Amino acid sequence: DQQVKQNSPSLSVQEGRISILNCDYTNSMFDYFLWYKKYPAEGPTFLISISSIKDKNEDGRFTVFLNKSAKHLSLHIVPSQPGDSAVYFCAASGLVLGQFYFGTGTSLTVIP
Amino acid sequence: SAVISQKPSRDICQRGTSLTIQCQVDSQVTMMFWYRQQPGQSLTLIATANQGSEATYESGFVIDKFPISRPNLTFSTLTVSNMSPEDSSIYLCSAGEGQGLQPQHFGDGTRLSIL
Numbered sequence: 001d002q003q004v005k006q007n008s009p010s011l012s013v014q015e016g017r018i019s020i021l022n023c024d025y026t027n028s029m030f031d032y033f034l035w036y037k038k039y040p041a042e043g044p045t046f047l048i049s050i051s052s053i054k055d056k057n058e059d060g061r062f063t064v065f066l067n068k069s070a071k072h073l074s075l076h077i078v079p080s081q082p083g084d085s086a087v088y089f090c091a092a093s094g095l096v097l098g099q100f101y102f103g104t105g106t107s108l109t110v111i112p
Numbered sequence: 113s114a115v116i117s118q119k120p121s122r123d124i125c126q127r128g129t130s131l132t133i134q135c136q137v138d139s140q141v142t143m144m145f146w147y148r149q150q151p152g153q154s155l156t157l158i159a160t161a162n163q164g165s166e167a168t169y170e171s172g173f174v175i176d177k178f179p180i181s182r183p184n185l186t187f188s189t190l191t192v193s194n195m196s197p198e199d200s201s202i203y204l205c206s207a208g209e210g211q212g213l214q215p216q217h218f219g220d221g222t223r224l225s226i227l
Contacts, residue, residue, distance in 0.1 A: 002154070032213045041121075043204055043218035044155070046113070051213050089155065098143040098208055100216060102155040
């Protein structure tokens, strides 16, 4: 049973525009949420996180929004750059110490 | 953040053989994990590698198939035993402190193909 879901397998955005990647989760006990970026032939790289006590966390061009009532989080990238083209995974934790649950990923393509 | 090195980066193996993947962290970490990413799928946790004790396996994964060692706080191995084509996957090691709100950091993975 997939507890973290990314329903859009792919997304294309023009350079300079906003990229919005979405993620839904099913377990209300999750208290920590993360986004990872993955390039081909590399491992996932931690991008940004948010705890359940917040609804927004910003780091440069990246902002993560959390809507606990909807069990939904999103990653906004503004402005999008061609180097942002990668697969983005969302993850959640809080059930078992150190255990992360990952979504299936969204492949972002930023078109120059 | 911790730097994680995995060896080998890729391998092609014969059915029925076993392969051991090594994971080295450049600093002591509390927790190390092994994941599998099958083609087009999410990252699935295989087990938590516990230092000085037996690994904790997730549902669907067993020690006989995926024996894990963790002799110290910077090193772990995962063995994929008696391989079949269904084991073709990317295997990823990660490390984290496991407490507080801290991310896990990943190695580059081992891409395994079974003929």
